Amino acid sequence: MRVYLIDGTYELFRHYFAVPSYRTPDGREVGAVRGVVRSMLSLLEGGATHLGVATDHVIESFRNDMWPGYKTGAGVAPELLDQFPLLEEALAALGVAVWPMTEFEADDALASAAAQAARYAEQVLICTPDKDLAQCVVDRRVVQLDRRSGQVRDAAGVVARFGVPPTSIPDYLALVGDSADGFPGLPGWGAKTAAAVLARFLRIEDIPLDASAWDAPVRGPAALAATLAEQRETALLFKDLATLRADVSIDASADTLRWTGPGRDFEAMAELLGAPVLAETARALAK
Numbered sequence: 001m002r003v004y005l006i007d008g009t010y011e012l013f014r015h016y017f018a019v020p021s022y023r024t025p026d027g028r029e030v031g032a033v034r035g036v037v038r039s040m041l042s043l044l045e046g047g048a049t050h051l052g053v054a055t056d057h058v059i060e061s062f063r064n065d066m067w068p069g070y071k072t073g074a075g076v077a078p079e080l081l082d083q084f085p086l087l088e089e090a091l092a093a094l095g096v097a098v099w100p101m102t103e104f105e106a107d108d109a110l111a112s113a114a115a116q117a118a119r120y121a122e123q124v125l126i127c128t129p130d131k132d133l134a135q136c137v138v139d140r141r142v143v144q145l146d147r148r149s150g151q152v153r154d155a156a157g158v159v160a161r162f163g164v165p166p167t168s169i170p171d172y173l174a175l176v177g178d179s180a181d182g183f184p185g186l187p188g189w190g191a192k193t194a195a196a197v198l199a200r201f202l203r204i205e206d207i208p209l210d211a212s213a214w215d216a217p218v219r220g221p222a223a224l225a226a227t228l229a230e231q232r233e234t235a236l237l238f239k240d241l242a243t244l245r246a247d248v249s250i251d252a253s254a255d256t257l258r259w260t261g262p263g264r265d266f267e268a269m270a271e272l273l274g275a276p277v278l279a280e281t282a283r284a285l286a287k
Contacts (some may be wrong), residue, residue, distance in 0.1 A: 001261050003117040003257055004048050004145075007128035008055035008098070011036045012087055014148075016080045022274050029079040033087045034273040039147075040096055041281050043127075050121070051259040053091050054109035055084055057100035061108075063181075070241065071182040090273070093266040094282060097257050099250045110267050111136050111244035113252035120254055125152070126171045131179070134158045135169035135244060163195025164202075173202045174238035183238050186227050193218045204228075204235050261286030 016118045022031040023162055032177040043051060058079075059073035073081055084100075099109040115137045125156040126133050126143040135140055139157050144153040151157075157168045171180060177185025196216040198255030201207045208214065209229045211221035228235060262282040270279035 001050060001254070002048070003113075003121040003124045003252075003254075004043060004051040005110050005113050005117070005124065005126045005216065005252075006040070006043075006053045007106055007110060007126075007130060007133075008036065008053040008087060008091070008171045009084075010128050010130060011039060012083060012103055013057070013080065015039070016077075016083070023148070024272060024274070027038040028082075030086060032080065032085065032277075033083050033090055034275055036087055037270075037273065037278055038088050038092060038275070041090065041093060041285070043147075044259060044285050045281075050098040050117075050254060051100065052252055052257050053258060054099045054101060054113070055088055056104035057084060057088065057102050061101070061105045062103055062180050063105070065184055066239065067241055069184075071180065089147060090269050093263050093269040094264050095259055095266070099183070099253075101248075104176045104245060104248050107132050108245040108248050109250055112248040112250055113247045114142050116250075116252040117254075131162070131169070132173070132181070132242065132244060135166050135191060135242075137166040163192075164198045168198045168202050170242040170244075171198055171202070173242040174235050175206060178242065179240070181241065183204065183241055183252050185238065186231055186235055188220070188227055189225055193224060197224075204239055227281045240252075255258075 012032050016032035019031050019035040021029060022034055023029055060069065064070045078228055088098050088100045100174060101109050110133060112128050114126055116140055118138065124142045126136060127147050128146045129146040133144055135157050137144060140154040155166055155167050162172055164172050174195050175189040178190050179181055197207055197214060200214065200216050209225055211225035214221055266282060267279040270276050
């Protein structure tokens, strides 16, 4: 059995900017939702039997209390934000498990679902290119799938891409920074430097503050070590921000993720989205 875990926030953003606008008769923009629903049906048509979708019901999370610069919904088009509740409703009507996050983020839900599904599934595919989720990869059992490119990234692929194993991704992001999430990393610590040092020590906590012990091919190790010494607590805070919570209280059991067909209200949802063919496709797949 393969389990597909989908980053609904990424999918909604992607479709909002990639598909034509569609408005309901009362003027409500629903084009992105229609695109995501079509995408989920495409996944089912491709043979998926077990899937779940996590969304950021609100963009803000507990991390905003930890770091004032953490990402918010500011600047996001209202017509995009307004589609999140409808997406969650549409997915539920389709019969797909959906986890709308408020205190936690969609990425935390995906990490938690992956941890649960790995106990019973042959393989878990986390469907997002988001580098944060690379920390959840385990060998070839839990992998990332970029559905746009078809690329599957297993543990070896994470090392090839970032220069560090999956368990070191939070440390890597802490040092390098993550502009998408709103924290800057440490001055002077670029991707190559962070990868070289973490390949040797794996965790920020284990990096010696005496650069002579590094034995890593980096420029200006003394200055980098001084920066780390001065901003160690900040680096550990960034690591905490980048560490996904894999114990969020969600249900990702096999029974919950098994798709058994659309609900009775999906036909009305497809009509609202201006695409009754979605209901016809769902019914055909459920037979």
